Amino acid sequence: MLLAIDVGNTNMTFAAFSGRSLVKEWRIATSNSRTAEEYGVWLSQAMALDGLKLYDIKDVIIGTVVPGALFNLKGLCKRYFRCTPLVIGEDNVEIGMVPQIDNPKEAGADRLVDAVAAHSKYGGPTIVIDFGTATTLDVVDEDGNYAGGIIAPGVNLSLDALHSAAAKLPRIAVERPSKVIGKNTLECMQSGIYWGYISMVEGLVARMQEEYGTKLTTVATGGLAPLLARGTDIIDHIDRDLTLTGLVEIYHKNN
Template structure:
């Protein structure tokens, strides 16, 4: 079985694939100081709840955007699962797509993995929106090439910035408010955060399509994807396992090669 690890700035997602079947996945908060031993204690206990053993894992692959966590995640795979991991970004790992950027080495590993999975499942050209630590809009060409993107602050961080900057404004939950026009402070904040980001999504998608000059599908992934997808028709599909499936596809292609 394959251990696929998606390490982001906010969360680390561990998943187990049996062939192309996603058997289980677990999420932990990102902490670059967390050691391989600490990960192992947590992960192996969760595996037992799914009737999985460390010995079941024979291969591993990692997409990581937190450089300080790289050593511990690699050590986890090698020490506790006896599997030398493929690492997205290593020269010997072929993504199978072109990266048409001025500096391809600066593109986040998760964004490239998303491009692989999105093109495999939905074709192209398309826009893949990832509601993660940042809200990213990634452009995938008809041939699967990564052609660029847009990076915006996440709704969570915008909400937190508003709370920290204004003494009389509270923290609010990101959710669809009953009305656009708020009749009090909290409803007004919720409306601005929610409908403001709906406007950001629709506006950026429209401008990307206009500049690209072709019809483009739009898919979304990440924690807030379902919340925002229900409010706008521009998002045509929500795929919460996009990155994990991309890791599985890349591993299969490289293992076969």
């Protein structure tokens, strides 16, 4: 089996694949200080609960936006899987497309991997909307190349900023409010976050399509994608496993 590891700023996802079929996935909070041994103990226990063993894993591919986590993940692969992982962004890994931006090295691994997955599953041109730590909107052109995009603060970052900077504003969960015009602090905050982000995404997608000159298929990913997609018709597809799909596609391009 293949183990695909997606390292985000907030969470890491470990997913076992047989061919291109997802077998099981597990999540853990992202940390730079977690050792290879700690990963090994946690992952062996998580896999055992699903009837899997560490020795079932034969190959590993890693996509990370947290460089500090990579050393110990490579140690995990060497010690427990007896393999050298493919790492997105390293010179020996072919992703199958050319970033059409000023400095290709600036493109985050997650954004490139999502572009590969979006073109593989939905064709092009496409806008990938990732509701993660940051909210990103990225264009994938007709040939599957990453063509640039937009980075905005993520939903939870905005909530943290409101709570931290305004003494009387509480920490709240992201929910769809029943009305746009709130009648109390909680409703006002929920409306501002929920409808505010939907309005932002709708406006940005419209401007991106106008600038690109044609209709672009929109694909949303990230944990909040299903909730936010219920408030707009601008999103054509919801794909929470988009990054994992891209990692698997890149693995097969290199094998």
